[in-house]
Amino acid sequence: MTVVHNTRAEGPAADRRSAPPPEPAPGRPRAGRRRRTAALTPWLFLAAPLALLLMFTFLPVADMIGYSFTDWDGISPARSYVGGENYTDLVTRPARFEVFVVSGFYLAASFLQIALALYFATVLSFNTRFRNLFKGLLFFPYLINGVAVGFVFLYFFQPDGTLDTLLRLVGAEGRHLWLGDPDLANPSLAGVSVWRFMGLNMVLFLGAIQSIPPHLYEAAELDGANRWQQFRHIIAPSIKPIISLSFILAVSGSLAVFEIPYIMTGGANGTETFVIQTVKLAFQFDKVGLASASAVVLLILILLITWVQRRLFPEERVELS
Amino acid sequence: MTTDMSAPPRRTIHADRTVPTRIPALLKYLSLLLASAVVLVPLVVVLLTSLKTESEVANSGPLSLPGDWFNFANYATAVEQGAMLRAFGNTTLILVVSTAGTVLIGSMTAYAIDRFQFRLKKLVMGLFLLATLVPSVTTQVATFQVIDELGAFNSRWAPILLYTGTDIVSIYIFLQFIRSIPLSLDEAARIDGANSWTIYRKIILPMLRPAIATVVIVKGIAIYNDFYVPFLYMPDPELGTISTALFRFKGPFGAHWETISAGTIVVIVPTLIVFLALQRFIYSGFAAGSTK
Numbered sequence: 001m002t003v004v005h006n007t008r009a010e011g012p013a014a015d016r017r018s019a020p021p022p023e024p025a026p027g028r029p030r031a032g033r034r035r036r037t038a039a040l041t042p043w044l045f046l047a048a049p050l051a052l053l054l055m056f057t058f059l060p061v062a063d064m065i066g067y068s069f070t071d072w073d074g075i076s077p078a079r080s081y082v083g084g085e086n087y088t089d090l091v092t093r094p095a096r097f098e099v100f101v102v103s104g105f106y107l108a109a110s111f112l113q114i115a116l117a118l119y120f121a122t123v124l125s126f127n128t129r130f131r132n133l134f135k136g137l138l139f140f141p142y143l144i145n146g147v148a149v150g151f152v153f154l155y156f157f158q159p160d161g162t163l164d165t166l167l168r169l170v171g172a173e174g175r176h177l178w179l180g181d182p183d184l185a186n187p188s189l190a191g192v193s194v195w196r197f198m199g200l201n202m203v204l205f206l207g208a209i210q211s212i213p214p215h216l217y218e219a220a221e222l223d224g225a226n227r228w229q230q231f232r233h234i235i236a237p238s239i240k241p242i243i244s245l246s247f248i249l250a251v252s253g254s255l256a257v258f259e260i261p262y263i264m265t266g267g268a269n270g271t272e273t274f275v276i277q278t279v280k281l282a283f284q285f286d287k288v289g290l291a292s293a294s295a296v297v298l299l300i301l302i303l304l305i306t307w308v309q310r311r312l313f314p315e316e317r318v319e320l321s
Numbered sequence: 322m323t324t325d326m327s328a329p330p331r332r333t334i335h336a337d338r339t340v341p342t343r344i345p346a347l348l349k350y351l352s353l354l355l356a357s358a359v360v361l362v363p364l365v366v367v368l369l370t371s372l373k374t375e376s377e378v379a380n381s382g383p384l385s386l387p388g389d390w391f392n393f394a395n396y397a398t399a400v401e402q403g404a405m406l407r408a409f410g411n412t413t414l415i416l417v418v419s420t421a422g423t424v425l426i427g428s429m430t431a432y433a434i435d436r437f438q439f440r441l442k443k444l445v446m447g448l449f450l451l452a453t454l455v456p457s458v459t460t461q462v463a464t465f466q467v468i469d470e471l472g473a474f475n476s477r478w479a480p481i482l483l484y485t486g487t488d489i490v491s492i493y494i495f496l497q498f499i500r501s502i503p504l505s506l507d508e509a510a511r512i513d514g515a516n517s518w519t520i521y522r523k524i525i526l527p528m529l530r531p532a533i534a535t536v537v538i539v540k541g542i543a544i545y546n547d548f549y550v551p552f553l554y555m556p557d558p559e560l561g562t563i564s565t566a567l568f569r570f571k572g573p574f575g576a577h578w579e580t581i582s583a584g585t586i587v588v589i590v591p592t593l594i595v596f597l598a599l600q601r602f603i604y605s606g607f608a609a610g611s612t613k
Contacts, residue, residue, distance in 0.1 A: 039440070041517045045433035046445060049426045052486030057452045060463035067463060074466070120356065123349050136600060137357045143596055143603070145546045147567045148588045151581055155370065155383070156363040162383040166362070195359065200607060207608045227345070256458045259548055263568065275458050282462045283553070291462045299459040306454050 061299070067292035074288035086293035096294075099274045102186055102261075103254045106273075109190035110250035114243070116194070117201030122231055124202075125209040135206070139199035146196075150263030153192045154179070182270040189261050189271055196260070201246055208239040241313065248309040252302045274298055364589070371395050371582035378579050395583035399570070403584050404558070408566035415480050415551075415562065416544045422485035423540050424533050431495035431529075432521050436507065453489045461553060468554060479554035480562075484544055491536045494609055498532035499525065535606040538599060545592070563588055 068086055072079035090096055120138060124131050141149070156162045157178035164175055178188045212234065220230050236243075258275040261267060267276040278298070282291035370378060372387035372395070400406060434446060457464070464483070465474075473479045502525065510520050526533075548564040555562070561569065567588050570581050596603060 042433040042437035042439045042442075045429040045517075045521070049430040049492070050445065050448075052426065052482070053448060053452055053489075055467060056464060056483060056486040057455055057460070058448070060460040060467055061455060063466060064460055064463035116356075120353070123353065128349070128353070132600075134353050134357060136596070137360050139604070140593070140596060141360055142607075143542055143546075143592050145564055145567070145588050145592065146548050147564045148585045151567070151570070151585045152363050152367050155367060155578055155582065158383070160382075162363065162366045165382050165384050195363075203604055204608055207604070252456065256456055258458060263548070278462065279553075282465070288462060288466075295459045295462050299455065302456055302459065303454055 064292045064295055064299075067288055068296050070289045072288045073286040074282065075286065079289070082289065086290045087297075089290060090293055090297060096277070098270070099272055099277050102271060102273050103257070105186040105190045106193055106254035106257050107251060109187075109194050110197075110254055111247075113194045113198045114201055114246050114250065117198050117205055117246075118243070120198075121202045121205035121209055122235060124206055125235075126227070135203070139203050141196050142199045144196070146259040147263055149192065149196055150260055153188075153195075153260075154264055157188055179265055179271075180269055185265060185269045185271045189264060192260050192264070193257070204242055204246070205239055208242045209235055212238045244309075244313050248305060248313075252305050255298060255301060367582045367585055370578055371586050373579050375577070375579060395579045396587065399580050399584035399587060403566055403570055403580075404561060405563075405566055405584065405587055407559070408561045408563050411477065411560060412545060412562040415477055415484070416541055419481050419484035419544055420537050420540050422481065423488050423491050424536055426485055427488065427491035427495045427536060428499075428526060428529055428533070429521070430492045431499045432525050435496060435499045436504075436525075449489055449492060452487075453493075457483075457487055458549070461549075465553065473554075475555055475557050475560065477555070477560060480544075480547075480550045483550055483554070484540070484547075488540065491540065494536055495529060495532050497609075498529055502528045534602060535609055538602055538606045539609075542592070542595070542603075 067079075069081055069083060070079040071082045071085075120134075124135055128134070144152075158164075159175050159177055159180075163178060167174065176184060179185050216234050217230060220234060225233070255274055257273045258279070261271045261273055262276050262279075265271045267273070267280070272280075274294070275298075278291050278294045281287045281294065366383050369385075369387055370383065372390060372392050373381075374388070374392060374394075377385070377388060430449070434442065468474050468479050468482070471478075471482070473482055506524050506528070507520050510524055515523070545563060547562075548568065551560070551562040551565045552568065555565065558566075558569065567584050570584050
């Protein structure tokens with residue numbers, strides 16, 4: 001296959017090496033002579049990626065919307081159209097909304113997580129001894145296997161376990177069912193989530209802070225600004241985009257919590273999340289129709305949140321091309 | 322955001338203060354030490370427990386020290402009875418094939434989109450852009466049926482197909498990076514008679530090495546840690562991965578925390594080694610991957 005194609009810009013602007021954050025390619029003038037084979041080449045490269053994209057992203061979305069209007073159990077060949085029944089079922093059973101209360105715990109926890117991450121990122125951006133050690137320690141939980149995290153904290157939260165023992169050391173007697181008591185279970189699990197994900201936020205913020213030109217701090221020092229003023233007027237505005245992005249991800253993330261509660265409690269004691277509920281509906285109770293409706297609702301919620309984000313913070317738009 | 326692995330020089334903000342502000346500094350280190358303790362204590366307790374005997378676990382508190390620091394009996398039990406070697410084998414196989422697949426798919430897509438003008442290009446780009454908005458947890462109900470119809474359910478193909486086929490973030494990382502590869506290289510090769518495939522293989526792919534490193538690290542860690550996909554698609558214990566094999570400790574080892582702890586440590590240690598070896602790349606890799 002010897003394809004010669006002149007679709008490139010043949011100008012001196014061809015060398016785009018210079019700028020490391022690659023700027024969007026300038027509109028390339030098309031050369032008139034395009035051959036058939038040349039037009040085919042990109043599609044040869046795109047065939048496999050597009051097939052996978054359609055098969056594992058778009059086909060499931062379309063199927064899911066289709067299933068959501070049926071009473072299919074996922075196994076039998078028979079399924080009948082039930083109209084919007086699954087959706088009314090979702091909306092009318094108040095028990096189904098408890099999962100949103102659970103999401104509220106994770107959402108609150110993620111605000112705490114962002115605040116902590118912001119604090120530690122700022123602290124580590126200043127001159128600090130052992131900063132790489134601290135950075136590594138605080139980030140490492142993010143890399144640990146989710147099942148391992150689940151087991152570590154199942155043990156940590158055992159009645160008379162690590163946490164109870166530690167509390168006793170500081171004088172708080174008591175034997176708590178950290179994961180068994182419905183009042184404590186969700187805060188405990190949300191705490192695990194903070195433990196696990198804080199480091200990622202911190203590293204992202206730290207990266208953003210370190211790209212602030214140092215002369216800004218120097219100027220601020222000269223003007224007599226203290227650390228808080230430096231944070232308030234230099235650091236915070238510069239990393240605003242990544243902070244707002246983190247908040248948006250926190251909202252959609254708290255709707256999609258699955259691993260930690262599933263591994264640790266299996267959704268018992270009032271810790272069931274939206275995704276656990278959907279997975280149970282589909283794969284334990286064979287209600288694929290209802291589960292699909294529920295997943296469609298989740299998808300729409302997440303799309304809405306993303307849309308709001310794009311409206312509020314257009315500068316973060318993922319740019320392609 | 323940069324996908325360049327040669328991270329920007331680490332910069333510390335030096336505050337040349339003549340009057341050292343003692344108390345804030347003290348508070349700063351106290352908070353850092355406290356946070357480190359919060360991270361370490363749960364992990365260290367599990368490490369201690371993994372070295373204890375059954376009666377030590379039953380009769381002493383979680384913070385007590387093991388009698389014999391070199392009691393590795395629990396590790397032997399965990400690795401043998403928990404079939405962890407097989408799990409490592411399965412995970413490695415899935416990881417290598419899926420990561421290679423992701424690199425190929427991502428780089429080919431980036432090459433086609435960045436280096437060619439073709440009709441419907443906007444549509445193709447729109448499809449990939451739209452796909453980033455669809456979180457995969459929401460579509461599993463229907464994805465499951467697709468995998469089932471392909472006959473891939475309960476086989477290693479299920480995770481391989483899903484990891485390879487649904488990774489849009491990697492495509493973005495490659496797209497970002499490919500723009501910094503000068504077009505003149507392509508053109509020079511074309512003048513020498515190279516066709517598009519040769520240019521992709523001999524020029525683009527080698528030049529993409531830093532982006533490939535990023536994708537391999539981020540993807541590798543994600544696959545090693547993934548629980549959802551193997552749990553849902555490979556119920557056969559023979560096909561256990563690291564995550565599902567460890568998850569299955571829950572039943573048979575019920576209250577045997579010394580064995581569960583040993584299994585947990587076995588899963589964490591490789592991550593720790595990789596982290597210590599590749600720290601710098603991991604930070605920049607995750608920074609590149611998660612802001613997309």
